[in-house]
Amino acid sequence: MxxxxxxxxxxxxxxxxxxxxxxxxxxxxxxxxxxxxGFSQDKDIKPRKQAYEVDxxxxxxxxxxxxxxxxxxxxxxxxxxxxxxxxxLLRHARWNKERLIESYMDKRDEVLESSGLSEDKEGSxxxxxxxxxxxxxxxxxxxxxxxxxxxxGHRFCVNCYRTYLASKIRDEGEAARxxxxxxGCERIVDSKSLxxxxxxxxxxRYHELLTRTYVDDxxxxxxxxxxxxxxxxxxxxxxKDLTKIVPTVTCSCGHHFCFGCSLNDHQxxxxxxxxxxxxxxxxxxETANWISANTKECPKCHSTIEKNGGCNHMTxxxxxxxxxxxxxxxxxxxxxxxxxxNRYEEKSGSDARDAQAKSRQSLERYLHYYxxxxxxxxxxxxxxxxxLKTEKKMTQLQSSSNMSWIEVQFxxxxxxxxxxxxxxxxxxxxxxxxxxxxNLTEIFExxxxxxxxxxxxxxxxxxxxxxxxxxxxxxxLDKTSYCKRRRIILLNDTAENLKSGMIxxxxxx
Amino acid sequence: MALPKxxxxxxxxxMAEPVPGISAVPHEDNLRYFDxxxxxxxxxxxxxxxFKLELFLPDDYPMTPPKIRxxxxxxxxxxxxxxxxxxxxxxxxxxxxxxxxxxxxSIQALLGAPNPDDPLANDVAQDWKTDEKxxxxxxxxxxxxxxxPE
Numbered sequence: 138m139x140x141x142x143x144x145x146x147x148x149x150x151x152x153x154x155x156x157x158x159x160x161x162x163x164x165x166x167x168x169x170x171x172x173x174x175g176f177s178q179d180k181d182i183k184p185r186k187q188a189y190e191v192d193x194x195x196x197x198x199x200x201x202x203x204x205x206x207x208x209x210x211x212x213x214x215x216x217x218x219x220x221x222x223x224x225x226l227l228r229h230a231r232w233n234k235e236r237l238i239e240s241y242m243d244k245r246d247e248v249l250e251s252s253g254l255s256e257d258k259e260g261s262x263x264x265x266x267x268x269x270x271x272x273x274x275x276x277x278x279x280x281x282x283x284x285x286x287x288x289x290g291h292r293f294c295v296n297c298y299r300t301y302l303a304s305k306i307r308d309e310g311e312a313a314r315x316x317x318x319x320x321g322c323e324r325i326v327d328s329k330s331l332x333x334x335x336x337x338x339x340x341x342r343y344h345e346l347l348t349r350t351y352v353d354d355x356x357x358x359x360x361x362x363x364x365x366x367x368x369x370x371x372x373x374x375x376x377k378d379l380t381k382i383v384p385t386v387t388c389s390c391g392h393h394f395c396f397g398c399s400l401n402d403h404q405x406x407x408x409x410x411x412x413x414x415x416x417x418x419x420x421x422x423e424t425a426n427w428i429s430a431n432t433k434e435c436p437k438c439h440s441t442i443e444k445n446g447g448c449n450h451m452t453x454x455x456x457x458x459x460x461x462x463x464x465x466x467x468x469x470x471x472x473x474x475x476x477x478x479n480r481y482e483e484k485s486g487s488d489a490r491d492a493q494a495k496s497r498q499s500l501e502r503y504l505h506y507y508x509x510x511x512x513x514x515x516x517x518x519x520x521x522x523x524x525l526k527t528e529k530k531m532t533q534l535q536s537s538s539n540m541s542w543i544e545v546q547f548x549x550x551x552x553x554x555x556x557x558x559x560x561x562x563x564x565x566x567x568x569x570x571x572x573x574x575x576n577l578t579e580i581f582e583x584x585x586x587x588x589x590x591x592x593x594x595x596x597x598x599x600x601x602x603x604x605x606x607x608x609x610x611x612x613x614l615d616k617t618s619y620c621k622r623r624r625i626i627l628l629n630d631t632a633e634n635l636k637s638g639m640i641x642x643x644x645x646x
Numbered sequence: 647m648a649l650p651k652x653x654x655x656x657x658x659x660x661m662a663e664p665v666p667g668i669s670a671v672p673h674e675d676n677l678r679y680f681d682x683x684x685x686x687x688x689x690x691x692x693x694x695x696x697f698k699l700e701l702f703l704p705d706d707y708p709m710t711p712p713k714i715r716x717x718x719x720x721x722x723x724x725x726x727x728x729x730x731x732x733x734x735x736x737x738x739x740x741x742x743x744x745x746x747x748x749x750x751x752s753i754q755a756l757l758g759a760p761n762p763d764d765p766l767a768n769d770v771a772q773d774w775k776t777d778e779k780x781x782x783x784x785x786x787x788x789x790x791x792x793x794x795p796e
Contacts, residue, residue: 275651276655304706
């Protein structure tokens with residue numbers, strides 16, 4: 138499912154396709170007019186938002202840190218607590234500023250207590266030597282032993298404290314909510330104490346984890362799921378809107394993903410359908426295929442039956458119903474002519490076949506969509522192979538046709554467009570499986586057909602040999618921008634209908 | 647590997663001042679491995695039974711909790727067929743300041759206060775919730791059948 142990431146994620150600049158306005162046919166003037174206007178005026182202006190796009194912002198690691206610091210400072214000023222304690226309070230309140238300030242004003246002590254900041258004993262956090270001390274963790278004692286305790290007074294030797302923090306940070310990946318090692322103590326180790334105790338090699342990891350919890354706690358922030366990517370994306374789409382919006386975002390690393398479920402871009406299908414679909418595919422696609430190809434159903438009890446030999450006189454193991462495998466009619470009507478099924482017109486036989494056809498229909502319907510879905514997935518993989526060869530092709534083209542590097546860029550662009558369109562097409566089939574039949578669905582299917590045709594055309598061209606490719610440049614550029622256009626039209630149309638609730642999803646499908 | 651001071655001290659203290667109703671004896675060839683016996687608490691369906699457990703102190707003990715398992719069959723909603731125990735201090739609420747003796751006391755307390763709302767053995771917890779009387783009787787039967795003192 139994710140093998141096609143890297144390719145899809147190569148960022149395609151949104152205004153590329155706007156350069157080729159002339160090459161587009163007359164057929165979608167009506168749809169595109171407003172956009173054309175905006176773009177041709179000034180290409181530097183950020184493209185107007187399409188209906189299928191959502192607003193989002195990408196944050197780097199440093200910016201996330203700044204964001205946190207700023208919030209801590211803000212709240213610290215309001216509630217009059219030092220920044221270390223405020224940071225703990227905020228983390229405890231899962232960064233819900235308003236609620237924290239409100240509850241702090243109402244019941245200060247309770248809030249402090251629950252986030253482990255209650256003031257039990259006096260004494261500031263520092264490393265000291267204590268008389269008459271034995272560490273409860275390692276049982277070492279002695280006057281020279283460096284010890285540490287927070288305000289809660291649970292004192293341990295510094296070595297044990299360090300080992301404890303290290304095991305929490307390194308092994309358990311905890312950062313924001315590490316508790317005092319004292320038995321049953323709820324006090325959270327604050328950042329000042331951590332600074333004092335955590336060894337250099339763990340500091341980076343600690344800060345990384347702190348930032349991680351910050352992003353995890355914020356509803357409008359999500360990590361980019363691409364491997365080793367350190368960016369987070371901010372998007373205002375709420376969980377409850379996910380039935381109407383498919384919030385695909387693009388990280389600065391180039392990865393396209395859905396903000397709602399963190400899966401790869403699955404426009405135009407909404408998250409819940411994607412989830413349902415993937416589960417369904419996992420469960421039954423192969424099995425369903427086999428069942429469809431190799432079995433029939435008992436006309437009476439609908440048990441699935443595989444005929445593995447013998448004559449056409451079938452007796453259902455389950456309900457003992459006797460029928461003919463050929464015409465599905467009741468066996469008794471066959472009389473003695475069983476070996477030569479000539480009962481095709483028999484009423485009971487055709488009824489049974491009708492019923493069977495109906496029950497098979499839903500299976501066939503699913504397989505129809507599944508096969509197309511899987512086909513695009515497969516093709517995208519194959520296109521990816523081609524993409525990997527593109528660079529080689531480009532060099533070949535440069536040497537064989539005196540074209541400059543810039544001039545052969547069209548190949549890469551075509552390849553990216555192919556990937557993106559296939560990804561979209563793939564999901565249109567999953568989506569279509571859940572659509573109820575109405576006029577809008579027909580329009581959707583028309584759009585789907587147009588895009589599919591365009592994609593197949595481009596894909597075919599892409600496979601031509603290098604010497605032919607040079608001559609096809611203009612045509613390929615045309616096709617590429619046509620594909621992109623068709624994709625945008627399809628996505629826009631679907632997004633608008635989804636938002637307005639005009640597209641009907643088959644219930645319980 | 648030399649045995650850490652902490653383990654030596656704990657073992658010494660377990661021998662010198664044993665907890666009533668609980669015994670923990672280290673194996674001679676492996677001082678991190680203990681044979682444990684816990685007496686069922688009075689006023690509980692486990693009263694009169696002696697339950698055998700095994701306890702092992704992992705390398706990073708006391709930073710990680712000891713591994714403990716019931717060897718005697720027991721009918722309890724928080725202890726499963728394999729003898730594994732569902733107890734917060736053995737998992738998320740472990741603190742390096744806790745000791746073998748405190749943990750064993752917690753286990754004894756768990757025998758006195760089964761918690762079917764946070765079950766490990768689902769079937770047992772179900773019995774416990776639908777017909778507590780019958781469940782307690784089963785626990786008693788199992789105690790006399792499997793945990794009779796030698």
